[in-house]
Amino acid sequence: MKTFICLAILLICQITASAQIFRGKSEATTITFFSKSPLEDITATNSKGTIMMNTTTGDVQALVTMLYFRFKKPLMEEHFNENYVESDKYPACVFKGKIADKPDLSKDGDYKVTVTGQFTLHGVTRDVSMEGTITRKGDVITISSKFKIRIADYNIRVPSLYVQNIAEVVDVTVSSEMAPFVKK
Amino acid sequence: MLKHFLALFVFILPFAGWSQEDLLGMVSDSAKKAPSRKVYATFKTTRVVSAQTIETVRKRNLDFRITHRFGNLYNNTLPNALNDAAHKFFGMDNISDVRLSFDYGITDDITVGIGRSKYREMYDGTFKWRFLTQRENNSVPVSVCFYGNVGYTSMTTDNLYAGVIRPKTNEAHRFQYLSQFIIARKFSKRLSLELLPTYVHRNFIKQQVNTRNGKEDQNDLFSLGIGGRIKLSPRFALVADYFYNFSDFQRNNPAGFYNPLSVGVEIETGGHVFHVNFCNSTAILESSMLTSTQDTWKSGQIKLGFNISRWFVL
Numbered sequence: 485m486k487t488f489i490c491l492a493i494l495l496i497c498q499i500t501a502s503a504q505i506f507r508g509k510s511e512a513t514t515i516t517f518f519s520k521s522p523l524e525d526i527t528a529t530n531s532k533g534t535i536m537m538n539t540t541t542g543d544v545q546a547l548v549t550m551l552y553f554r555f556k557k558p559l560m561e562e563h564f565n566e567n568y569v570e571s572d573k574y575p576a577c578v579f580k581g582k583i584a585d586k587p588d589l590s591k592d593g594d595y596k597v598t599v600t601g602q603f604t605l606h607g608v609t610r611d612v613s614m615e616g617t618i619t620r621k622g623d624v625i626t627i628s629s630k631f632k633i634r635i636a637d638y639n640i641r642v643p644s645l646y647v648q649n650i651a652e653v654v655d656v657t658v659s660s661e662m663a664p665f666v667k668k
Numbered sequence: 669m670l671k672h673f674l675a676l677f678v679f680i681l682p683f684a685g686w687s688q689e690d691l692l693g694m695v696s697d698s699a700k701k702a703p704s705r706k707v708y709a710t711f712k713t714t715r716v717v718s719a720q721t722i723e724t725v726r727k728r729n730l731d732f733r734i735t736h737r738f739g740n741l742y743n744n745t746l747p748n749a750l751n752d753a754a755h756k757f758f759g760m761d762n763i764s765d766v767r768l769s770f771d772y773g774i775t776d777d778i779t780v781g782i783g784r785s786k787y788r789e790m791y792d793g794t795f796k797w798r799f800l801t802q803r804e805n806n807s808v809p810v811s812v813c814f815y816g817n818v819g820y821t822s823m824t825t826d827n828l829y830a831g832v833i834r835p836k837t838n839e840a841h842r843f844q845y846l847s848q849f850i851i852a853r854k855f856s857k858r859l860s861l862e863l864l865p866t867y868v869h870r871n872f873i874k875q876q877v878n879t880r881n882g883k884e885d886q887n888d889l890f891s892l893g894i895g896g897r898i899k900l901s902p903r904f905a906l907v908a909d910y911f912y913n914f915s916d917f918q919r920n921n922p923a924g925f926y927n928p929l930s931v932g933v934e935i936e937t938g939g940h941v942f943h944v945n946f947c948n949s950t951a952i953l954e955s956s957m958l959t960s961t962q963d964t965w966k967s968g969q970i971k972l973g974f975n976i977s978r979w980f981v982l
Contacts, residue, residue: 507695536695545690545691556981558729559979565708566902567903
């Protein structure tokens with residue numbers, strides 16, 4: 485009987501524990517990058533990213549399919565996929581990291597955090613660290629982060645002719661509203 | 669005791685599993701995979717060199733094109749060919765044809781355009797409709813376009829009827845038409861090929877006979893074109909096209925009619941696409957080109973040409 489109660493408690497623990505995994509809602513997750521240069525400002529938005537977070541362990545992982553970036557000019561989108569990020573060879577960029585000095589995310593509140601981990605883009609993996617905020621209100625977690633990517637770090641070459649059109653460092657903005665993830 | 673140990677193990681297990689868990693692996697694949705898209709960039713611009721491609725101008729974009737053909741580089745049928753080439757600066761002093769055009773994308777698949785060519789002072793209106801687009805998963809293996817154009821020559825009445833007993837003047841005599849299906853496939857990132865079954869109709873032609881076989885020139889002409897592009901680097905490609913004319917009048921004609929062959933290099937720079945090319949055809953508008961190519965590669969009657977395309981987003 486004791487064992488049974490013990491197992492029952494454990495089972496409940498497991499269920500509550502599984503509610504610590506959050507996933508960005510597909511309609512409320514956007515990844516935007518912005519390149520500012522003397523000749524041209526380029527913005528592209530991707531609203532089909534997958535972002536996952538475990539509030540217990542502090543794991544944060546994201547996968548963004550390059551083909552879902554939308555640009556103002558269709559020709560830019562074509563060039564982005566074909567000449568720069570080579571989406572056919574490298575279809576997605578992936579981030580796998582952990583929240584450093586993780587606050588207690590089970591309580592409501594605003595938290596400033598630093599996430600460190602590995603970022604893979606255009607087949608190149610690098611250690612990165614980015615700052616962001618996490619806001620928890622009940623079962624809804626909102627995250628946002630702004631960070632910079634030096635495109636040369638990821639082997640993305642800009643021909644000298646376009647140095648004036650494309651920034652060396654692009655600003656990336658991530659924002660997502662996350663809800664508890666239930667594995668099907 | 670063993671039971672308790674087991675219970676502890678069960679308790680630890682989920683946490684142990686999470687210390688380095690694959691969160692992304694929990695999400696079904698369909699959410700992460702790229703969609704099966706329409707194949708893009710089969711060609712980079714609306715022309716291979718002389719032939720049309722299945723590419724259209726994107727919706728609400730305007731494509732301004734300058735297409736230029738110089739004179740013959742060389743002509744070994746002349747008695748002093750080298751001097752002639754130097755005299756004409758390898759054709760650079762002459763302009764065989766130049767065409768300015770504007771093409772506008774009504775939708776991503778329908779393009780309309782206007783143009784004007786120097787050769788026979790031809791104004792033209794063009795229409796292109798891509799009604800089938802190749803898909804990456806091969807559910808649609810090829811892209812298919814209909815392309816048509818109407819040419820109107822603004823030559824003076826005297827010139828239009830020069831060399832013939834003047835018939836009753838008729839505006840309709842100034843028109844010529846071309847209809848074409850374009851079937852293209854992007855075989856790989858590097859190679860795209862297309863076929864162009866083509867029909868040309870000219871309302872008015874001068875009576876000409878091929879003295880070798882007695883065949884007369886016809887108002888109608890069928891032709892089959894083939895075109896291709898080999899991409900060598902992200903911004904650099906080789907392009908070529910060739911038309912085979914099904915014309916008994918043109919074949920083996922002592923007056924010299926030939927099938928047009930054009931080869932070139934394609935350089936892409938952002939919103940511009942440049943072609944530098946060589947071809948034996950004189951005219952640029954297809955309905956003129958197929959019916960009037962009287963120069964041949966064999967005699968060095970090759971023309972340097974260039975196509976420049978600039979896209980504007982309206």
